[in-house]
Amino acid sequence: MDKLIQLFLEKNQDYSTTYKQLSLHLQSHHDYPSFKSVTDTLDYFEIENIAANIPKEGLEQLPNCFITLIENEKNQILSLVEKRKNKIYLTFENGTKQKLDLKSFLAVWTGNIIVIQKQGTKSFYRLRNLFNSQHLFASSLIIGCLVLIYSQFNSTYLSLYCLLLLAGTILSFLAIRKGLGLRDAFTNKICNSILIKNQECNDVITSKAGEVWGNFNLADGGFLYFSSLLIFTLVYGISSVTVYLSLAAIAVVGYSLYLQAFKLRKWCGVCLLISTKVCSQFILLLTIDNDWYTLPMHYMLLSMLFFINLTGLKQLKLLWSNNLDLEIAHKQLHKFKLDKMVFFTALYNGKKINIDLDKDFQLVFGPSNAQIQITAITNPLCGFCKEPFRAYAKLLAKHSNDIRLQLIFNVSTDPNNTATKIANTVVSLYCQNKTIAFKAINDWYENRNINEWSNKYALKTVENTYSHKLLNYHSKWAKHNGINYTPETIVNGHLFPKQNFELEDLAFFIDDFKKDTDKTKLIAV
CATH class of the missing domain: 3.40.30.10 (Glutaredoxin)
Incomplete structure (x- = not known):
């Protein structure tokens, strides 16, 4: 329900609250999930809303986007309705969508609706998101890496190689967050691709079979691999030690695909993209014309980078886990308080x-x-x-x-x-x-x-x-x-x-x- 209501607000260009705030108050309501929990939460955030039962003849007078209840066999399910020309587009709580003609919609429509008045503009919402501190930091870091890559190498292949390493670092970073239970719209879009369900992504990333040692899993390994190689390449360029590591990574990709195909029998969109980046950067590595050499300091530098990145990753995961635990505790406390x-x-x-x-x-x-x-x-x-x-x-x-x-x-x-x-x-x-x-x-x-x-x-x-x-x-x-x-x-x-x-x-x-x-x-x- 939480995501559906947030989508409803965004469709009506009302951005007066964040997903966390909305979710906290919705889930804390003693009648959650219900129409009343939605209207009370909207009232709390001073979002003007109307909840009513409308006769079917009144559908034309309703706004183009509203929340309603749809008959589904013996149950009534919450749905976001969008009217476009003579078609009705429904979005349900589980993320599935359905297109109906007016006659089919009226046959299952209960008439119970929640509507709000449009407020802001999409451009303002995007601008506000752009200046979100986390987004600003991540964007600055990525832009900085791109500028460094562009200025460091004259070779197109070498620049492309580093871009693949950067993409792998970001995807591995997102996989780690998803494994911890942190929400991310971009990651969910990848996992909700045509043939892959979002739940399967969670199952693969959090699988015990994917744990290498203790809480260290394949997503952690991917982040250490890509981030360490990226820094190393920016400092020293290509070395034979890079090839050895890439060969080892290909073996890990093989294990990951075996794990998803035969053991878990589930697929993870993010994991597949990470595997694609590993294979792509290895193939590209072989096409780069370079006299590979390895100095003892290369091994030392890579070992140091792995150690530093591993230490930083552990601290970051601990911080995320603690914040997530606090968020869960806050929700439980708020729900208890509003009993x-x-x-x-x-x-x-x-x-x-x-x-x-x-x-x-x-x-x-x-x-x-x-x-x-x-x-x-x-x-x-x-x-x-x-x-x-x-x-x-x-x-x-x-x-x-x-x-x-x-x-x-x-x-x-x-x-x-x-x-x-x-x-x-x-x-x-x-x-x-x-x-x-x-x-x-x-x-x-x-x-x-x-x-x-x-x-x-x-x-x-x-x-x-x-x-x-x-x-x-x-x-x-x-x-x-x-x-x-x-x-x-x-x-x-x-x-x-x-x-x-x-x-x-x-x-x-x-x-x-x-x-x-x-x-x-x-x-x-």
Whole structure:
């Protein structure tokens, strides 16, 4: 599902999130894989989307690209739909594609769809990828090697020989990454070639039969072979030791082909390309007119290069493995954290606080009968209050019928205090218009420029008025409940477990709050 949704976003030119971020939130959702997990994840990344059931007559009005469910015997499967002229092109979760005419598509279409609005441009996406640090480093390294090869040799054959070594180094590098379980679009395209399945590539590369010694496998050997020979050739040119190594490599290619054809009975596209490079560079080596010679230092240099490359490769593989383990652990932790039983247990076992303030002193936004009651204790001069308030605003905007937000200002009683003046201004605006008051406090946290804000909303000094009474009431309430700090968030009368959860995580549990609030309270022990 993850790749399909990422492809869906790319087709609609929305590049606001990366595959890792998308995959993390999708797989952590308690209803994954489902339509709801997709829409909730898109909501989390603030990607405007619509999920609906459309009558079949409405197909023409839909955008050219959308996500839907297709009937497949007794099951419904997720599919990416692209409309082109009078044909429908389907892409499924496993990567397979199918072309249907309109009549055949309507026969299996359920009408359930997810659509988003096109955002960016492909050129921007490519430009952003170009300046990705990893891509930039790899591109710079390859370009540097090409320039060095071009400037080092006058011989076309010798330059081509080095280019084959460079290509072999890159392919072996990709094979090592794939063997460790790291995703790479280019490698997957090679492995998803006409006669080869992606899974077969994984099976061949990770096969125990391909391990030479310990965790050292044929992909590692290919990388050491190509990279060491490339550096050696750039420094010394062709030597008889190069021929000996190439002959040994031909023998390894023979073993690799035997392994895939007879033992594993599976084929690896990357491995076949690597084998092709070995054979090509050996044949080319024989055509180069050169007086081969070998000095003792050649053996020493090659041995040193093998040792240095091997040490570097081990460290790099260790780093990749550790990062992969951390990524897996992060996903498992995120999935555990977003388990509704874990969330509601943490919430309702937290400290209970009475949030029923005197109606005359309430600052509330949203319907009074909302099942999710959020009470936010804040202070305009609190630097840490900006992000929580941004989360409140986001939740209220997206779930305006389900959330009621109550603001409590924990500010000084000194009328000349700047925070008190800002709070007083918001209260005064609230008495006139709730919408303007909310916009005012939201603008403050977004900008926090007292001069600009006061020019826009006319900063008021607290006098012995309603605002003064309300702020004093809020201050006493906070003191009575032992809340002497900001920010603090209370959800349905319980302190929000901010040690383990982010306020944005509430978005994943909106429907659970709505289903039956009383039942969720039974989770508390």
